[in-house]
Each structure stands twice: as C-alpha cells, then as structure tokens.
Amino acid sequence: MIKKPTRDGYGEALLQLGASNPDVVVLDADLAMSTRTNWFRDKYPERFFDIGIAEQDLLGTAAGLAMGGKTPFATTYGVFISGRAWEQIRTTICYANLNVKICGMHGGISVGPDGATHQALEEIALMRVLPNMRLVVPCDAIEARKATLGAAAIDGPVYLRFTRDATAVFTEETAPWQLGKANVLRAGSDVTIIGCGPVLYEALLAADELAQEGVSCRVLNMHTIKPIDAEAIQAAAAETGAIVTLEEHQINAGLGGAVAEVLVKHNPVPVEMVGIMDTFGESGLPGELAVKYGLTHKEVKAAVQKVLKRK
Amino acid sequence: MRPDLQELQALCKEVRRDIVKMTAAAGSGHPGGSLSSVELLVSLYFAKMRHDPQRPDWANRDRFVLSKGHVAPVLYSVLARSGYFPIDELLTLRKLGSRLQGHPHMLSLPGLDNSSGSLGQGLSQANGLALAARLNGQDYRVYCLLGDGELQEGQVWEAIMTAAHYKLANVCAIVDYNNLQIDGTVEEIIGLDPLDDKWKAFNWHVISIDGHDIEQVLAAYDEAESIKDKPTVIIAKTIKGKGVSFMENVAGWHGKAPNADELAKALAELAN
Numbered sequence: 264m265i266k267k268p269t270r271d272g273y274g275e276a277l278l279q280l281g282a283s284n285p286d287v288v289v290l291d292a293d294l295a296m297s298t299r300t301n302w303f304r305d306k307y308p309e310r311f312f313d314i315g316i317a318e319q320d321l322l323g324t325a326a327g328l329a330m331g332g333k334t335p336f337a338t339t340y341g342v343f344i345s346g347r348a349w350e351q352i353r354t355t356i357c358y359a360n361l362n363v364k365i366c367g368m369h370g371g372i373s374v375g376p377d378g379a380t381h382q383a384l385e386e387i388a389l390m391r392v393l394p395n396m397r398l399v400v401p402c403d404a405i406e407a408r409k410a411t412l413g414a415a416a417i418d419g420p421v422y423l424r425f426t427r428d429a430t431a432v433f434t435e436e437t438a439p440w441q442l443g444k445a446n447v448l449r450a451g452s453d454v455t456i457i458g459c460g461p462v463l464y465e466a467l468l469a470a471d472e473l474a475q476e477g478v479s480c481r482v483l484n485m486h487t488i489k490p491i492d493a494e495a496i497q498a499a500a501a502e503t504g505a506i507v508t509l510e511e512h513q514i515n516a517g518l519g520g521a522v523a524e525v526l527v528k529h530n531p532v533p534v535e536m537v538g539i540m541d542t543f544g545e546s547g548l549p550g551e552l553a554v555k556y557g558l559t560h561k562e563v564k565a566a567v568q569k570v571l572k573r574k
Numbered sequence: 575m576r577p578d579l580q581e582l583q584a585l586c587k588e589v590r591r592d593i594v595k596m597t598a599a600a601g602s603g604h605p606g607g608s609l610s611s612v613e614l615l616v617s618l619y620f621a622k623m624r625h626d627p628q629r630p631d632w633a634n635r636d637r638f639v640l641s642k643g644h645v646a647p648v649l650y651s652v653l654a655r656s657g658y659f660p661i662d663e664l665l666t667l668r669k670l671g672s673r674l675q676g677h678p679h680m681l682s683l684p685g686l687d688n689s690s691g692s693l694g695q696g697l698s699q700a701n702g703l704a705l706a707a708r709l710n711g712q713d714y715r716v717y718c719l720l721g722d723g724e725l726q727e728g729q730v731w732e733a734i735m736t737a738a739h740y741k742l743a744n745v746c747a748i749v750d751y752n753n754l755q756i757d758g759t760v761e762e763i764i765g766l767d768p769l770d771d772k773w774k775a776f777n778w779h780v781i782s783i784d785g786h787d788i789e790q791v792l793a794a795y796d797e798a799e800s801i802k803d804k805p806t807v808i809i810a811k812t813i814k815g816k817g818v819s820f821m822e823n824v825a826g827w828h829g830k831a832p833n834a835d836e837l838a839k840a841l842a843e844l845a846n
Contacts, residue, residue, distance in 0.1 A: 327702015
C-alpha cells in the first residue's frame with residue numbers, strides 16, 4: 264500500500280492549476296513548506312503571496328483578491344485558519360459569497376508530536392454552520408488532488424481539510440469525484456459506515472474483518488460534508504438499517520452530527536459515532552494517538568457490533 | 575471636470591440631510607460617524623474616483639472599501655446621489671426587504687465594493703484588490719475608509735504591514751479621526767497618539783488634514799496618487815456629528831437615531 268499525505272495531493276493540484284488557470288493565486292501564512300504551497304511558490308512566484316504570521320489578514324487579503332477577479336487559495340494550519348480567522352471567513356468571505364478557497368492543513372490528531380495546540384479537531388463544526396460554505400475532507404492524496412481541482416472549478420467559498428501524516432492511498436485515479444456526491448468504497452447490506460478523511464481506511468479494515476464474521480458492511484466515503492449527500496445517507500438507512508460514522512474530529516457537531524441531522528428528518532435508524540470524544544489531544548506518534556483516542560478499525564468494528572444490536 | 579467648491583459644499587449639506595432623514599426614518603443607525611465622513615466621501619465620489627454609476631461592475635473602476643461599515647448611511651447617500659440607485663430608496667434603510675442593509679452587503683446593492691460591519695477587516699480587502707490590480711495589469715486605485723476606534727483591531731495592523739511590504743502604492747487608507755467611540759473618547763479607551771508616527775514607522779506615506787476642508791481633502795487624494803513607492807494614509811481630523819450642533823462631539827450620537835423633534839432641528843440647521 265502506497266502512503267502519502269493528503270497535503271501532497273493539494274500541492275500537486277496547485278501546480279496543475281498554476282499551469283491551467285492564470286487566475287489562481289496562492290497565499291500562505293509562513294508555513295509554505297509544511298503546507299506544500301512552496302511547490303507553487305517556486306514555479307509561480309508572481310502569483311504567490313506570503314502574508315506572514317497573520318491569519319486574519321491572510322483571509323482578508325484573499326477576499327480582496329477574489330473581489331478583484333482572482334481565485335485565491337488561502338493556506339495555513341487548520342487550527343488557525345478555521346479558528347483564529349473564523350469571523351473573517353464568516354463576514355468577509357461567506358456573507359459576500361467570495362470565491363476564496365480556504366485550505367486547512369494538519370487537520371486531526373494525526374499531526375502527532377506537536378500536540379493539542381496544533382491538532383485541528385473542530386473545523387467541520389466551525390465551517391459547516393456557515394451559509395454559502397462548501398466543506399470537503401479528502402481521504403487520500405489522490406482525492407485531495409481531485410477535490411482541490413474541483414474546488415477551483417466552483418465559484419464561491421470552499422473549505423478543504425488536509426492532513427500531515429503519510430496515509431494509505433486507497434482510492435483509484437479513475438474513480439469519479441463530484442462535490443456533494445458520496446462514493447461507495449465497499450458494497451454491503453447489514454450496516455453502513457460513513458466516514459471522511461484518511462481514517463476511512465480503518466473502516467475498510469473493519470469491514471474486511473466483519474465480512475469474515477458474516478457481517479456485510481457498506482462503506483461510504485462522505486468526502487463532502489457540506490452540501491451533504493442526503494440521498495446516499497437515506498439510501499444507506501433504507502437499505503442497511505444501521506449507520507456508523509467515523510471521523511478524525513470532535514464527536515460533537517462533526518460528520519456524525521451532519522449525518523444524524525439527515526437521518527432524524529427522514530429515517531431515524533440507529534447510529535453509532537466514532538470520533539474524538541470531546542477532549543483535546545496530546546503529543547505522541549500518529550499511530551499511538553489513534554490507538555489512545557480510539558480511531559482504529561477496532562473501535563469501528565465495536566461500533567458496528569453495537570449498532571447491529573440496536574437494529 | 576471637477577465640480578467647484580460651492581457645488582461640493584452644497585452636496586455635503588444634501589448628504590448630511592439624507593443621513594439624518596434616513597436614520598430618523600429607520601429609527602436606528604449611526605449618524606455620528608456618518609456625518610464626520612461626509613466631506614471625505616463626497617470629495618471622493620464626486621471629484622476624485624474613476625467610476626461610472628451606469629457600470630457598477632466596470633473592472634478597472636477605482637474601488638472604495640468601507641471598513642467601518644456602520645457609517646453605511648453616508649455611503650448610501652453618496653451612491654444614490656451619484657446615480658447608482660434611486661434617491662427615494664434611501665428612506666428604506668434598515669427596513670425589511672430593503673437593499674440598504676444596516677451594514678453594507680455588496681450582493682444586495684449596486685455600487686458597493688465590499689461588505690462590512692465587523693470592524694478591522696476592510697484594509698486587508700483593499701490590499702487584496704490592489705494585488706489583483708497588479709496581477710491583472712490594471713491601474714485602478716483602492717480607497718479604504720477606517721474609523722479611529724477601529725484601529726484598535728489587530729487585523730488592521732497586520733494589513734498595514736502587508737500593504738507596506740508589498741508596496742501597494744494604489745492603496746489609500748483614510749482614517750476618520752473624530753476621536754469618539756461608543757464608550758468615550760478614543761484617547762480614554764485605547765489611545766492612538768501619535769497616530770501619524772505609527773503609520774510612518776510602518777513605512778506608509780502619511781498626510782494629516784482637516785477632514786472637513788474639501789480643498790485639503792482633494793489635495794490629499796491627489797498627493798496620495800502621486801506617491802508611487804508606498805501606500806498612503808490620510809489622517810483626517812474630523813468632528814463626530816459634524817453639521818448638527820447637538821450631535822457634534824457627543825459620543826451618544828454614535829449609534830442613535832434622531833426623533834421627530836431632533837430631526838426637525840437638525841434639518842433646520844442643515845438648510846441651505
């Protein structure tokens with residue numbers, strides 16, 4: 264299995280966009296190397312702006328560039344871009360529906376040794392509440408590239424969440440990618456695991472183990488949290504009768520919440536949620552943290568077994 | 575051709591009447607800071623900026639970024655009197671369904687170059703617009719009106735550094751320095767002095783003027799345009815509530831509408 268961070272997919276997509284779209288500009292806040300915007304910077308220096316360690320100004324400058332007809336990709340760590348500059352995103356960007364792509368790196372606990380201050384675990388909650396916003400969480404480097412290209416093709420704000428650690432590349436180059444349209448990674452009939460981001464790989468491992476035990480799991484890649492694919496969620500509820508959600512994000516108001524909002528309106532089947540249990544992270548290796556904070560296939564499997572009992 | 579001084583002064587009076595009428599009709603709003611910015615905006619829209627009310631989306635028009643969004647009444651009045659939308663519509667300010675939102679919403683009204691209302695965010699937008707002009711090979715200028723109290727927002731100073739770093743000579747910031755904010759004088763709350771030295775230290779060209787003297791205002795805009803290697807800030811000393819005696823220099827008129835008696839009194843003072 265090839266491993267590659269989703270931020271690399273972002274960096275590659277920016278290079279593609281640099282060549283194909285002269286209106287694309289990239290902004291960073293002093294993290295160009297870690298965010299991979301240095302790849303674009305080195306090739307298209309005249310279209311790259313380092314705003315320094317000033318996230319609010321980063322978003323405001325990007326907004327002005329969008330007002331001037333450009334397609335800016337504003338980039339820094341997820342904690343800062345979604346948190347420190349949240350109100351700039353709300354009032355300057357979303358209210359005016361400006362064409363700014365907001366790219367948050369180092370999402371999730373898998374940031375590792377830097378610890379809780381740098382482990383963004385709240386972006387889904389913070390972004391999905393905003394009118395006009397679209398929110399995408401790619402699960403591997405291939406999907407990260409497609410999502411970045413897809414975001415450039417949309418007129419309006421998009422938040423893209425990327426991750427630091429090299430993780431399994433398990434989607435296909437040829438798989439279709441459409442904003443707001445979930446992809447079925449595994450067909451199944453007893454239960455559906457709906458997840459987003461690299462942690463989805465754990466869902467596939469759990470589904471494999473459960474298949475050995477005679478449980479047929481559908482696995483849905485809900486890469487777009489907003490607009491959410493309500494049709495795919497309703498189909499999963501109707502056809503499998505139980506749902507497990509999985510995200511490397513706070514358990515409150517994240518993907519699980521978004522899925523539950525759809526279900527309670529249409530078909531309230533039993534749901535179990537796997538995520539960060541309303542706590543901050545800490546320093547450690549990504550693999551150690553996944554075990555300690557319950558984001559491995561074991562927890563997914565346990566959640567499936569639990570939800571099946573509630574059917 | 576530039577209108578003469580008398581014409582501009584008459585327009586200022588008209589705009590002041592609009593401001594008190596609009597806020598009175600709305601029953602809320604911000605007359606104080608609107609009245610202090612009148613000469614700054616009238617001079618800009620009627621004698622300086624390159625713009626065309628028939629083509630609000632003209633790509634190479636000069637831009638006006640209102641950072642202190644609460645003074646929407648003065649901007650709405652100037653836009654209506656420039657011909658962007660009917661003057662009658664001014665009295666719909668803040669009413670349900672109106673295009674004249676309490677704070678400007680660029681998607682709802684032609685002529686608005688940004689949305690604002692949350693302080694501290696405009697100068698960054700102006701910088702982005704200036705960078706876009708540079709990339710697009712356009713020569714438009716970007717004017718950005720800030721309040722003095724607004725300079726307490728940290729983002730403004732981030733943007734001040736960015737504009738100087740990228741030598742955005744097509745950015746012209748204007749500070750409406752009326753020295754009053756909601757809780758008292760700016761100097762009492764979080765003082766700004768020496769404000770000119772602060773901007774100078776951040777590598778801006780600084781022009782200090784009387785913001786109610788139209789000739790000084792226009793000379794400052796012209797001087798700003800002649801500076802080609804750095805952004806310019808015009809620090810305009812003004813009087814909050816200017817033109818209405820009982821509103822002048824009274825913090826309480828920051829965000830309060832005149833009642834019927836007060837409106838009549840204000841209009842009498844503002845009569846030609």
